Each structure stands twice: as C-alpha cells, then as structure tokens.
Amino acid sequence: MAAAIALSRRGRPASAPNPNVGCILVQPAPAKAGGRVVARGWTQPGGRPHxxxxxxxxxxDAARGATAYVSLEPCxxxxxxxxxxxxxxxxxxxxxxxxAARDPDPRTDGAGIARLRAAGVEVVEELLPAEARAAMAxxxxxxxxxxxxxxxxxxxxxxxxIAMADGSSRWITGERARAHAHLERAMHQAILVGRGTLDADAPGLDVRLPGLEDRSPAKWLLTRGKAPAGWTAISSPEAIDGVDSLLVEGGAGAAAAFLAADRVDRLLLYRAPMLIGGGRAALGDIGLADLAEAHGRWRLADSRLLGSDQLDVYERVRRD
Incomplete structure (x- = not known):
C-alpha cells in the first residue's frame, strides 16, 4: 500500500480536479509470502484514465485473481x-x-466498497489512511x-x-535545497509571491528540473493593484479560487498575510547554516495577540538534511 500511495504522487497536480490515486495489481505467489506485481497505474492528467x-x-488477463492495492476507494x-x-x-x-481510504465524494462514499463486496470481492479497508490523505492533500x-x-x-x-539588510538573498540555501524547492513547485498548480518580492527579485517561478520543465505552476501575485503579463493578481488569501494547491514562496508580507488568515496547511522551513544578523525577517506581523495562541498549531511531519541545509516540514493541526 505504501508503494501505491507513493505512486499516487505522480499524478499530482496534473490530475486535478480529480484526486491523484495510485493502484498496484499483485498476483499471489504460490507457497510464498507477498506476490508478483503485474501492473501499476496512477491518475492521468485531467483526471482520466483513473x-x-x-x-x-x-x-x-493477468488481473484475474489479483489483489488491487488502491490509495482511494474505487469510484x-x-x-x-x-x-x-x-x-x-x-x-x-x-x-x-x-x-487505503474511503472516498468522501457522496457519489461513491462506501458505495464502491459495497459493490465490490456484493460481487464477491474480498475488501480490506483503511490501510494507511492518513498517509493516503496526505498524498492527496x-x-x-x-x-x-x-x-x-x-x-x-x-x-x-x-x-x-530571508535576506541581507539591503534585500540581497541569492543564495541563502544551497543547490540541493533549491532543487527540492523546484520539486515542490512541480507539485502545485499555482505559486504566489508578494509585490515586494516581484519588484526586488523579478522571480521566474518556473520549474528548472530536467524532465519537469512542463510542470511549472501558474504565477500569482498578492496585490491590490495590477499584475504583469503572464501573472494573476490575487487581492487576499481568502480570494484564492480555481486551484486545489498553492505554493506561497515570498516574501515576508505575503507569508504573514497567509498565516494571519490561517490559510497555511503546510510549512516548508529550509534553514542554511549561516548567521546574518540585522537582515530582513522571514515574517511580518501575523496578528498573534497572546503567546499561548501559538502553541499546538504545528506538527513536525518530516525533517531531513539537503546538503548542508536543514529542511523541516510542519503540518497545521486542525481539530474542527
């Protein structure tokens, strides 16, 4: 199942508006544990084929008698x-x-499982559901x-x-961290910066990884004014629509606006082993009135070294 969930990530974000799902078909091996993988599939661009x-x-014909490992309930x-x-x-x-997980779409929710069981198919539910939902976040x-x-x-x-006092910021992190950030760009439908970042850095915001150049996300600008050609102006975090995934890349004002609006679900914190002192802070005011409000809001989901840089991934804890 873990392999099927990993496979599902190949479809993200191109499968939107459909979920990115992974499926692996395994034929049982006589007198052996496990089995033989006979086919793999993941949701294709635009959502079809599933x-x-x-x-x-x-x-x-190798599907007959096989076990299907699927990261989401079949529709x-x-x-x-x-x-x-x-x-x-x-x-x-x-x-x-x-x-792995039931489909919350009311057209399927449990109906796909019931149909399989009615046809005599053995069904095992809820295997690694949290991991499957995270892959389809x-x-x-x-x-x-x-x-x-x-x-x-x-x-x-x-x-x-995030920069020197004069605004210079190339490069704080090293090559491996920057490559990972480009992979993250390829996993999102749109990418956003604030007006200050656009004016100071003129970022391309494209994906520059071999084989993924066509996965560059749409470019959005957080501004009350107009956006340049090829960009979309977004007036506020609450005004975002038309995509399932957004990557906010900078700067401090845009980051603070999304945090203040509680619209951040996942935080990628890349930290380089350097001290700047007197530089530009990563965040502006996020509207925190009491330090107690800051506790319990974030959960560490991943931590790794990328060259000499540290990456920590946090997920927003939501209880309602």
Whole structure:
C-alpha cells in the first residue's frame, strides 16, 4: 500500500480536479509470502484514465485473481468520461481489494466498497489512511474545506533572516535545497509571491528540473493593484479560487498575510547554516495577540538534511 500511495504522487497536480490515486495489481505467489506485481497505474492528467483503469489496461488477463492495492476507494459512479472503477475491477475478475481510504465524494462514499463486496470481492479497508490523505492533500482539502491546500515555503538563515539588510538573498540555501524547492513547485498548480518580492527579485517561478520543465505552476501575485503579463493578481488569501494547491514562496508580507488568515496547511522551513544578523525577517506581523495562541498549531511531519541545509516540514493541526 505504501508503494501505491507513493505512486499516487505522480499524478499530482496534473490530475486535478480529480484526486491523484495510485493502484498496484499483485498476483499471489504460490507457497510464498507477498506476490508478483503485474501492473501499476496512477491518475492521468485531467483526471482520466483513473489509476485503476490504467493498471487494468496494462495487466490484461493477468488481473484475474489479483489483489488491487488502491490509495482511494474505487469510484462507484459512471460518467461521460469513463465507467466506474469498481465495475472495471469486478469485470476484470480481481479477487481482493485493499483500500487505503474511503472516498468522501457522496457519489461513491462506501458505495464502491459495497459493490465490490456484493460481487464477491474480498475488501480490506483503511490501510494507511492518513498517509493516503496526505498524498492527496490538495484534493482532500478542497472537499473538506472548500478551499485550496496552501504550502508556505521559507528559506532562512539560522537567525530567521530571508535576506541581507539591503534585500540581497541569492543564495541563502544551497543547490540541493533549491532543487527540492523546484520539486515542490512541480507539485502545485499555482505559486504566489508578494509585490515586494516581484519588484526586488523579478522571480521566474518556473520549474528548472530536467524532465519537469512542463510542470511549472501558474504565477500569482498578492496585490491590490495590477499584475504583469503572464501573472494573476490575487487581492487576499481568502480570494484564492480555481486551484486545489498553492505554493506561497515570498516574501515576508505575503507569508504573514497567509498565516494571519490561517490559510497555511503546510510549512516548508529550509534553514542554511549561516548567521546574518540585522537582515530582513522571514515574517511580518501575523496578528498573534497572546503567546499561548501559538502553541499546538504545528506538527513536525518530516525533517531531513539537503546538503548542508536543514529542511523541516510542519503540518497545521486542525481539530474542527
């Protein structure tokens, strides 16, 4: 299942507005633990084919009697763009389905599982559901909250500066950290900076990783004024619409605006082993009135070294 969830990330963000799903078909191996992978699939650009349809097409007759590991409940509703995946799995003759998470879409929610069981398919539910939801976070956030999933990226010195006092900031982090940031760009539909960052740095905001150049996100500008050609002006964090995922890259004012509006779901904190002293702070005022309000809002989800730089990934803790 972990492999199917990892596979699902290949479809993000191109599968939007559909969820990015991964599917692996495994034939049992006689007298052995595990089995033999016969096909893999993930949701394709624009949402079709679905992961299950892609895997079944690749497997052909080898799907009969196989186990399908799927990161989201197979859909139960047919559309003009294709048949229901639960029906496709049944027609292919799979023997078992292992599903990470139920589909919250009311057209499927439990119906796909019920249809599989009614056809005699053994179903195992809720295997690594949190991991599956995290891999589909943009789509899941849109369904649960009716808004995009927002990632805030901060690249700072050890003392929390994003630039020298004169505004120069190239480069605080090293090559590996910057490459990771480009991979994050490729995982989002849109990327946003504030007017100050646009005027000071004239950022391209494209993806410059070999093989992913076509995954550059749409460029958005947080401003009350007009945006240059090729950019979209966004007046406030609450005004964002039309995408499932947004990466906020800078600067301090834009970062503070999204935090103050409580619109940040994930924080990428890249820290370089340097001290600047007297530089420009990573954040402006975020409206914090009491220090007690700052506790318990963030959970460390990942931590790793990228060359000499430290990356810490935090997720917003939401209880309602």
């Amino acid at each position: 992961a299950e349809a892609m895997a079944l097409a690749a497997a052909g 139960a509703h047919a559309s003009a763009r294709g048949p229901a995946c639960s029906d496709l799995l049944i027609a292919a003759g799979i023997a078992r389905a292992v599903i 943009p789509w899941w956030t849109r369904h649960a909250w009716g808004r995009p999933f927002v990632t805030l990226k901060l690249a700072t010195s050890l003392d929390g500066c």
